[in-house]
Amino acid sequence: MLAAFAMFPQFTALDFIGPYQVLSSMPGVEVVVCADAAGTVTDDNGLINLGVEHTFAEVTAPDVLVIPGGPGARDEANTHGPTVDWVNAVHATARWTTSVCTGALILGAAGILKDRPATTHWCFYDELAANGAIPTEQRVVMDGRIATAAGVSAGIDLALALVGALADPITAQAIQLGLEYDPQPPFDSGAPWKATPEVRDLVYGLMTQSSD
Amino acid sequence: MLAAFAMFPQFTALDFIGPYQVLSSMPGVEVVVCADAAGTVTDDNGLINLGVEHTFAEVTAPDVLVIPGGPGARDEANTHGPTVDWVNAVHATARWTTSVCTGALILGAAGILKDRPATTHWCFYDELAANGAIPTEQRVVMDGRIATAAGVSAGIDLALALVGALADPITAQAIQLGLEYDPQPPFDSGAPWKATPEVRDLVYGLMTQSSD
Numbered sequence: 001m002l003a004a005f006a007m008f009p010q011f012t013a014l015d016f017i018g019p020y021q022v023l024s025s026m027p028g029v030e031v032v033v034c035a036d037a038a039g040t041v042t043d044d045n046g047l048i049n050l051g052v053e054h055t056f057a058e059v060t061a062p063d064v065l066v067i068p069g070g071p072g073a074r075d076e077a078n079t080h081g082p083t084v085d086w087v088n089a090v091h092a093t094a095r096w097t098t099s100v101c102t103g104a105l106i107l108g109a110a111g112i113l114k115d116r117p118a119t120t121h122w123c124f125y126d127e128l129a130a131n132g133a134i135p136t137e138q139r140v141v142m143d144g145r146i147a148t149a150a151g152v153s154a155g156i157d158l159a160l161a162l163v164g165a166l167a168d169p170i171t172a173q174a175i176q177l178g179l180e181y182d183p184q185p186p187f188d189s190g191a192p193w194k195a196t197p198e199v200r201d202l203v204y205g206l207m208t209q210s211s212d
Numbered sequence: 213m214l215a216a217f218a219m220f221p222q223f224t225a226l227d228f229i230g231p232y233q234v235l236s237s238m239p240g241v242e243v244v245v246c247a248d249a250a251g252t253v254t255d256d257n258g259l260i261n262l263g264v265e266h267t268f269a270e271v272t273a274p275d276v277l278v279i280p281g282g283p284g285a286r287d288e289a290n291t292h293g294p295t296v297d298w299v300n301a302v303h304a305t306a307r308w309t310t311s312v313c314t315g316a317l318i319l320g321a322a323g324i325l326k327d328r329p330a331t332t333h334w335c336f337y338d339e340l341a342a343n344g345a346i347p348t349e350q351r352v353v354m355d356g357r358i359a360t361a362a363g364v365s366a367g368i369d370l371a372l373a374l375v376g377a378l379a380d381p382i383t384a385q386a387i388q389l390g391l392e393y394d395p396q397p398p399f400d401s402g403a404p405w406k407a408t409p410e411v412r413d414l415v416y417g418l419m420t421q422s423s424d
Binding site: 012013014017018020021024031033040045047048049050051053101121122139140150151152153154156157160161164169170172173174176177178179180181182183184185186187189190191192194195196198199200202203206207 | 224225230232233236245252257259260261262263265333334362363364365366368369372381382384385386388389391392394395396399401403406407408410411415418419
């Protein structure tokens with residue numbers, strides 16, 4: 001089984017690495033990291049320089065595709081960039097087309113979320129709706145063979161759910177234990193309805209201006 | 213404030229990227245990724261090729277250092293590799309010396325965990341004890357100015373606690389909300405006492421043989 005991760009400039013690193021760590025631990029899964037062109041792709045902080053060897057053109061039939069988010073995902077969606085074209089090309093034969101955070105905007109731009117429930121980072125529900133998706137306040141939305149995750153860290157939960165669906169719950173539980181994923185956040189402000197209005201307004205302001 | 217992440221061959225990607233995503237979101241923090249030599253450092257799956265520009269020799273006074281785990285961390289610890297020497301060199305002036313997963317074995321090899329409570333991936337408590345640490349079944353152990361996290365994903369919780377200590381709880385809560393870190397694992401087997409014996413034995417066998 002081939003799981004392909006799409007890279008583009010200004011991706012958010014944890015959007016990618018969360019599901020990468022889970023799916024690369026699944027027996028029988030081959031992982032490929034690909035981008036429009038081979039070379040170095042840099043994250044949204046300008047600090048992670050990732051060497052990418054495979055191009056979208058080489059990866060024509062992934063069983064699973066994972067589209068991370070980040071400021072670059074909004075750019076890809078808004079400019080109908082190469083990642084959008086690649087989703088269009090490979091979605092038809094994929095078992096699961098998935099996104100993390102604002103990666104959902106790329107799925108939306110590819111036209112595959114129309115009239116479907118989907119999620120994204122909580123700051124970008126309006127942008128998600130622009131292509132006809134039905135924004136849904138869930139951490140992971142699995143609808144047909146499309147799975148979307150909420151912001152950044154939600155890709156870990158998405159990927160464990162995918163392993164449960166692609167393999168079996170025992171395999172998913174073993175991966176969870178291998179990654180010791182027994183989260184104990186020291187604060188409880190991980191969702192907009194849990195945070196104070198002060199924190200929520202601060203984050204909304206920072207996130208929505210960051211790639212304008 | 214300078215936060216330095218140490219890289220070595222066969223690191224585990226999420227050990228690094230979890231705290232990286234949190235600390236790089238903290239206002240006033242400059243992040244540097246460094247290794248024994250500049251060049252490409254590859255993760256334990258052979259799939260993440262990270263370009264590293266800075267050497268340990270250049271990073272002489274980080275305020276925070278983060279040592280990820282992975283099979284390569286055990287190798288560094290067992291062979292007293294360059295990462296151990298770097299910890300020895302910079303720990304004295306650091307505000308926080310931290311590890312994720314088997315990164316704690318590197319701190320142990322550097323001799324700074326003697327008679328201290330510390331944690332690591334649950335499969336490696338015995339190896340942690342070999343250098344005099346007191347293995348402690350907590351997700352994050354903060355003792356003096358040393359903080360150690362349990363396996364892989366625990367680095368996210370560690371980093372949020374660090375931000376709370378270095379800045380303030382509001383800043384940590386804002387970062388948590390920005391990363392939408394409101395974990396909802398679809399299974400509940402993230403700790404050895406939560407998993408079935410079957411799953412626990414399977415994972416223990418795989419993890420402890422992986423870098424022997």
